[in-house]
Amino acid sequence: xxxxxxxxxxxxxxxxxxxxxxxxxxxxxxxxxxxxxxxxxxxxxxxxxxxxxxxxxxxxxxxxxxxxxxxxxxxxxxxxxxxxxxxxxxxxxxxxxxxxxxxxxxxxxxxxxxxxxxxxxxxxxxxxxxxxxxxxxxxxxxxxxxxxxxxxxxxxxxxxxxxxxxxxxxxxxxxxxxxx
Numbered sequence: 022x023x024x025x026x027x028x029x030x031x032x033x034x035x036x037x038x039x040x041x042x043x044x045x046x047x048x049x050x051x052x053x054x055x056x057x058x059x060x061x062x063x064x065x066x067x068x069x070x071x072x073x074x075x076x077x078x079x080x081x082x083x084x085x086x087x088x089x090x091x092x093x094x095x096x097x098x099x100x101x102x103x104x105x106x107x108x109x110x111x112x113x114x115x116x117x118x119x120x121x122x123x124x125x126x127x128x129x130x131x132x133x134x135x136x137x138x139x140x141x142x143x144x145x146x147x148x149x150x151x152x153x154x155x156x157x158x159x160x161x162x163x164x165x166x167x168x169x170x171x172x173x174x175x176x177x178x179x180x181x182x183x184x185x186x187x188x189x190x191x192x193x194x195x196x197x198x199x200x201x
Contacts (some may be wrong), residue, residue, distance in 0.1 A: 063104040074136050080111045083142035088120065088130055091185045092192040103186035105197065110178055117176040119152040119169040130194075132176070153184075153195035167194050172198055 029168040092106035095102050115133040117189025120143075122128075128164070133139070162169040174184045175181060182197040 042199075051070050052172055070137070077111045077113050077134060077136060078140070078142065080109075081114070081142050082101040084108045084110065085130050085132065085142060088183070088185070088194065089144050089146050092150050092194065093148055095185050095187045098187060100187055101191045103159065103184060105182055105184050107180055107182045109163050109180050112174055114176045116176075117171045119150055119171075121149065121151055121163070121169070123149065149191035151193050153193035174198075 037062075045166045051117070087106070091104060091106055094155075095104060109137075111192045113135040118131050119132075120131055122130050126149075128148070129143045130146070130150070131141060131143045133141050152171055154162050182199075184193075184195045184197055186193050186195070
């Protein structure tokens with residue numbers, strides 16, 4: 022009987038050790054999984070931020086280069102020529118303006134982006150351009166530094182229409198307000 026009791030106690034102790042060993046191995050395995058998961062999550066979130074930044078920059082580049090190409094076309098078509106263009110603006114644009122320094126023949130469309138590093142994108146024009154107050158009378162918007170800022174709703178996210186028109190010596194870009 023004692024032999025049977027000793028065998029049972031020995032078996033019970035071995036089982037107990039096995040259970041604690043299995044629990045310890047499970048804890049170690051879970052720890053290893055967490056150590057691999059945390060850096061992976063960090064890398065993925067960094068990838069998402071960089072990708073969204075590149076997408077916004079690419080969309081702005083398409084809009085800026087297209088606007089410059091359209092203004093050049095209207096300039097060469099002659100006085101009175103006009104076109105209405107539509108662009109799909111992304112989110113994260115802080116401002117949109119046309120900078121013009123006529124003494125230096127310097128004209129550009131500038132976008133200020135709300136991205137890490139406060140990025141600005143500029144697209145230089147070879148011909149004189151200006152921002153117009155509206156598409157009807159074509160009044161130029163310029164401050165004392167030659168900056169024509171567009172209203173906030175002109176560059177808010179979504180589809181926006183602009184009228185690009187040759188006014189003789191320069192080409193105006195006017196935001197067209199949507200009709201309600």
